[in-house]
Amino acid sequence: MRFYTYIWTMYQAMIAAVKLKLRFVVLDRPVPNGGNADGPVMTPDFTSGVGQDALVQKHGMTAGEVARYFNGEFMPAKAGGRLAKLDVVTVSGYRADMLFADTGLPWVLPSPNMPTPDTALLYAGTGLFEATNLSEGRGTTRPFEIIGAPYVGSSQSTV
DSSP states (O other): OTTOHHHHHHHHHHHHHHHHTOEEEEEOOOOTTOSOOEEEEOOGGGOBTTBOSSOEEEOOOOHHHHHHHIIIIIHHHHHSSOOSEEEEEOOSSOOTTOOGGGTOOOOOOSSTTOOSHHHHHHHHHHGGGGGSSSBOOTTSSSTTTOOBOTTTOSGGGOO
């Protein structure tokens, strides 16, 4: 997802690596919710720390593919050039048509508030609630699985 914290931390590290002419290494990982792309592209008026450039909402790329995309599309304008050397240690056994559960791998959080593969599946839609005054469940054991607010009314108002 475009709003994963870690890809934008990687983006900033890549900008620094370009400026310092450093080699950049990415340990690839599967896409938690499958490798297809969907949703709107980030626009300049709405960029933030979790959407710093014109990336589609559900980009469907592995971390290594995101790094290659950033290097080709964004680094020239943002950092004045491309990385001198980008190495991606590719994930083995992964195909873009797989969900994370299909990989047989242990879950490693792709973002600080992404505790389970189920959360990742829901995040494509429920992550949009972050831009509203509703709660998307941060601070609970089920972030992005619960949407609501005290002023909404009954417990039937949550998703």
